Amino acid sequence: MMWEIIQQTVNGLALGSIYGLIAIGYTMVYGIIGMINFAHGDIYMLGAYVTAISIAVISSIASMPVVLLLSLTVLIVVPITALHGYVLEKIAYKPLRHAQKLSALITAIGMSLFLQNYIQISQGARNQGIPTLISGGFTLWTDKISSLSAVMSYTQVVILVVTLVSMLTLAYVIKSTSLGRQCRSTQQDQMMSAMLGVNTDRVISVVFIIGAGLAGVGSVLVTLNYGSFDFFIGFIAGIKAFTAAVLGGIGSVTGAMLGGLLLGMSESFFSGLVNADYKDVFAFGLLIFFMVFKPTGLLGTPEVTKV
Amino acid sequence: MSKKESYKKLFKQTFLFFLVTVFIFVPLVGIKLLGWKYSLRIPNALFLIFGLTVIRFMIGVINLTPRLRGPFRKVFSQVSYLPHVAPTSISQRKKSLLFLVIALSFVLPFVIEQYWLSVMITALIYVMLSLGLNIVIGFAGLLDLGYVAFFAVGAYGVALLHHFFQIDFWLAMPIAAFLAMLVGGLLAFPVLRMHGDYLAIVTLGFGEIIRLLLNNWTEFTRGPNGVILPRPYISFFGIPFDKNSPNSFHNLLGIEYSLSHKSIFLYLCLLLIVIAVTYFCLRLKKMPLGRSWEALREDEIACRSMGINHVTIKLFAFGLGAFFGGIGGGFFAALTEFVSPSSFTFIESALVVSIVVLGGLGSIPGVIIAAVVMTLLPEVLRDIANVRVLMFGVVMVVMMIWRPRGLTRVLRPRFNKTSK
């Protein structure tokens, strides 16, 4: 039993940190323009394709150590997803900055459908994959009776380390730099920020870029972990990450990470100990539960409707 | 700014635009994954890159040329029609046009082929769904992204009632529709306090939960394999359309057996129901309930402070929308004689949402036309069938930016002060 608990904790942490990485994009965008970027999950999906493509292209040009290969891949994927985030904002959301919320949300759904189909057409509808790049892992615990052991794979180690580094960098940027201050001030009072000389349009673009870039990091890690993907993965991953953002309190970056870990762990335990078929039902149920009973999440600030 | 300077700026902007398109299209269009290898499709990418860059440059030139700028801006500026008050009486010409359309749709099944008949039935099912969702989104302003759940409940209700109890369609369909309504009410309770984005996400999650349940609860729903209904499933109010049964439809009428009898019957029934529902929706707009929805859509807080019970009217909106969705689902099961979870994905919900948006939120004629066009178009233009969803996406974005209130005008019903 003990090995299973340890194993599910490790799996949950790895899964959760990826949810957290994607959730940050939702939470930051929601914080700053008050809308759900529905197409965010599809940016992540697109990142998975770019990951596989760059791994295929790089390894066809030269063979190199896995560490170098992965670093190069991250350096290719993150700018490309970030650029997609930037363009997405410019095309679909900026013209609707002052429109009704319903219009902006419908645009977002339209963008999401567009991206899915764009990839389906350009890359084909079938499942894609990458070869296993990192194999093996640490044995954390071995049960004496059944001799089953809990293993933390090296891929999971990479996931945790990369997530930790990205999170710390982001936390530093938001907490201590001028850009981070501008992001926070724009989130709290857009008009006043503009009057203090903050170029709020640029800040909003930056938020989309950061969100999409982190989703890109997430897609490299997921592709590394699972190896296979299709053009539809953005949808489920998107809702899951959004659930994580809600769990942690939408608008809060720390909350998004916390919510991601929480969702990853509970999902992993649910599928390990209760029923793997219903793990998505469980996650969506959790989403609805939180939306109904605690819409501010764990760390969110209550939303005040001005009349 | 001088002309030279502004052209310099345009060249710079176009070059940046070019760079962006290069980084967007080269990796994802120019390179195609083939297993763990790849193949180059650079011409495709170049086509997109240069095509878009030229378009961007042309738009820039038009903006810098005063003579072209005016008309260009007029066409592409954002227009949002304010609702217009409907004229007191429908003009004679419109009346005769309406009559013609209805008459034509009754004659239609007798003149078209079997294949197009089933396409038309599908179109009518979508009209049904869109009218239902139009109540929720268009009238009450509640963005429901899980509408497919009610469609699924209707379809599975009919299929499972036959599977377990051999209940005939004409009894099963109303039961399934009421079941869908019940589920709609069930969904309405947790979302009563929500609006906007949160509502959208919760309904989306709800729709996915229903689909996952259908997929995983194999003992009850037979899982991904779906439920197969006998063919022909639908009966002429109890009289089967069977070929070999002695007291079947064609034997009683003494006509030759044809596969299309069943479809024609299905079409005509559905058409009658759709006309009834349309009339109902038109009346609904003028009723106190319809006006309460309008108030709810425009400003929930103001609506509640006017003494309108938002709980009841939201329940009604979801319930009615779900009821019509359920009817649509029932007919879908009767048409395909097979239901499986793969027919009830999020794309289906998004499609119906985009029909309602395209038709103009709240406009009943607009929604009906959009539903028929969106179903027929991919059939007519076979070549674009694979970019269908892509087009829906583009249409949704462009419409929201360009004509957020839809292509047609939304007419508010007129209320006469003196009519008392």
Add this chain to the structure above:
Amino acid sequence: MSPNNNNIIEVKDLDVFYGAIQALRKVSLSIKRGEIVSLIGANGAGKSTLLNSIFKIPTIVGGSIHYNGDDITALKTHQISRLGISLVPEGRHIFPRMTVLENLLLGCTPLGFQHKDEDLKRIFALFAVLKERKDQAAGTLSGGEQQMLAVGRALMSRPKLLLLDEPSLGLAPLIIRDIFKTLVSIAKEDTTIFLVEQNARMALKISTRGYLLVNGKIEIEDSAKNLINNPEVVEGYMGK
């Protein structure tokens, strides 16, 4: 008429609409360097609209705004503050979930950060209480402290022109006096002040000139001394 170069700001024939309602009708005014000018008027006369329209918050339909002789009518909000204009808006608009220090640092945005320590020292000398609370969330300050923070934040960008919208709103009389004293001392250090106030007497006392705005139109323009004694102004805007 070319803009007068002695004027730090010159507003000409300004028209502003909110939907179909005209909030400002052909408003013209000018302020010379080193002046303290008050804008008085009733609720809804358009005083805040006038200040905000210098920052392009409402859309300007007609007219022009010149700053130091340059046309700034077409600039965007964030570009205005880089010219050396600061606004202390009505209701203070501090960032409640950021610390006092962070609020002040945001005030540096238009200038860059090369003078930030010097400026912080200056602000802390002006408002000692802000120094004590510099690591506290700004939302936890009292109303008067928040107003000081808003003024301090506006001063961080070393403005040549300081616009204040109702700095006395909701504050105790003692604190109002402190704030007005500070304003006078700021004005002595080469900062022109344009003050919108309902507390007309207080405002006119420290001003050189004043304007009276009624229903979106400038009704009277005069020296502060004359305005204080103008029976129409006394009757309508000063109480007894």
